[in-house]
Amino acid sequence: MSPTPEKAARADAARAHAGGRAAAGDPGSARAVAALTVENLEVIYDQVILVLRGLSLEVPAGEIVALLGSNGAGKSTTLKAIAGLLPTEHGEITDGSVRLDGQDITRMDAAARVRRGLALVMEGRRVFVHLTVHENLVAGGYTRGARAGYERVYEFLPVLAGLRSRVAGYLSGGEQQMLAIGRALMSDPRLLLLDEPSLGLAPRLVDEVFGVIQRLNTELGLTALLVEQNARRALAVAHRGYVMEAGRIVLEGAAADLADNPDVKEFYLGLGDAGARRRYRDVKHYKRRKRWL
Numbered sequence: 679m680s681p682t683p684e685k686a687a688r689a690d691a692a693r694a695h696a697g698g699r700a701a702a703g704d705p706g707s708a709r710a711v712a713a714l715t716v717e718n719l720e721v722i723y724d725q726v727i728l729v730l731r732g733l734s735l736e737v738p739a740g741e742i743v744a745l746l747g748s749n750g751a752g753k754s755t756t757l758k759a760i761a762g763l764l765p766t767e768h769g770e771i772t773d774g775s776v777r778l779d780g781q782d783i784t785r786m787d788a789a790a791r792v793r794r795g796l797a798l799v800m801e802g803r804r805v806f807v808h809l810t811v812h813e814n815l816v817a818g819g820y821t822r823g824a825r826a827g828y829e830r831v832y833e834f835l836p837v838l839a840g841l842r843s844r845v846a847g848y849l850s851g852g853e854q855q856m857l858a859i860g861r862a863l864m865s866d867p868r869l870l871l872l873d874e875p876s877l878g879l880a881p882r883l884v885d886e887v888f889g890v891i892q893r894l895n896t897e898l899g900l901t902a903l904l905v906e907q908n909a910r911r912a913l914a915v916a917h918r919g920y921v922m923e924a925g926r927i928v929l930e931g932a933a934a935d936l937a938d939n940p941d942v943k944e945f946y947l948g949l950g951d952a953g954a955r956r957r958y959r960d961v962k963h964y965k966r967r968k969r970w971l
C-alpha cells in the first residue's frame with residue numbers, strides 16, 4: 679500500500695512514541711501503548727448540557743485517525759477535552775479518561791499537555807491577526823522558550839518563510855491555516871489534533887492542506903487525530919477512522935473500509951442513492967461498543 683519511506687517514517691514515529699515507557703512496559707501485553715486513548719468520556723457544559731456520552735477512541739502511534747460526524751455531534755468538544763481546553767468554555771469532563779502515551783492526563787491543565795507533546799489546531803484557523811507570521815510562530819513556541827525551532831517550521835512549510843514579516847490578519851485563508859499548523863508545530867508535538875483544517879478553503883487550498891497533513895505524518899512522523907467534514911479527503915489520508923453522532927462513536931474501522939461503507943457513503947460522502955439526508959440512528963441502531971464496558 680504505502681511506499682517504503684512512508685512505512686519507515688511510521689515505524690520511526692511508533693518507536694519515538696513508544697519511548698522508554700512502552701519498551702519497559704508490560705512484557706505480557708502484545709499491544710503497543712496507543713499514543714492517545716480516550717475511554718468512556720463524558721463531557722458536560724455549564725453543568726447541565728451533556729455533550730459527550732461515553733466516547734471511546736484510540737489513536738495508534740504513527741497513524742492519522744479521522745474523526746467524522748455531522749454538525750453538533752461533539753467533534754470539537756472531543757478535541758478540546760483531549761487538549762484540556764474545556765474549562766475556558768465552562769465545560770467539564772465528568773467521567774472517563776484521556777491517556778497520552780499511556781499516561782493519564784484527564785485532570786492535567788492544557789499547558790502541561792502541550793509540554794507532554796500534544797498540540798491542537800483549533801477550528802477557524804485562529805492566528806494572532808495583529809502579529810506578523812514570525813511573531814505568531816514565536817508565540818506558538820513559548821512553551822519551549824528560547825529553543826523554539828521556527829527554522830524547522832519554515833523548512834517544513836516554506837510558504838510561511840516567504841510570508842514571515844507579513845501581518846497575519848491580511849493573509850489568505852489557506853495561508854492562515856498553514857500558519858495555524860505552523861504555530862502548533864512550534865511546541866514540537868508528537869500528537870497533533872486538527873479541527874476541520876480544510877473548512878471554507880477553495881479546492882486548490884484544500885489539496886494543499888491535506889498534502890501538508892499527510893507530510894506531517896510521513897516526513898515528521900507525527901501522529902494525528904483529524905476532525906473533518908470533508909470525509910472523502912480525510913479518509914484518503916487517514917489510516918483509521920471513527921464516525922460519531924450525538925456524543926458517541928457509532929462506527930469505526932480502517933479508513934478504506936469506512937470509505938467503502940454504504941452508510942458512510944450515503945451520509946458523509948454524498949454518494950447514496952436515497953435523496954433525503956438522514957441521520958445514522960434513523961436507519962440503523964449501532965450497539966455501543968463493548969470494548970471498554
Ligand SMILES: Nc1ncnc2c1ncn2[C@@H]1O[C@H](COP(=O)(O)OP(=O)(O)OP(=O)(O)O)[C@@H](O)[C@H]1O
Nearest residue numbers: 723727729747748749750751752753754755756767
Ligand atoms: N461552550 C459551550 N457551551 C454549551 N454548549 C456547547 C458549547 N460548545 C459546544 N456546545 C454544544 O455541544 C454540542 C457539540 O458541539 P461541538 O462544537 O463539539 O460539535 P461539532 O461536532 O464540532 O460540530 P461542528 O461540525 O458544527 O463543528 C453542540 O450541541 C453545541 O451546541
Ligand SMILES: [Mg+2]
Nearest residue numbers: 753754755801
Ligand atoms: Mg466543530
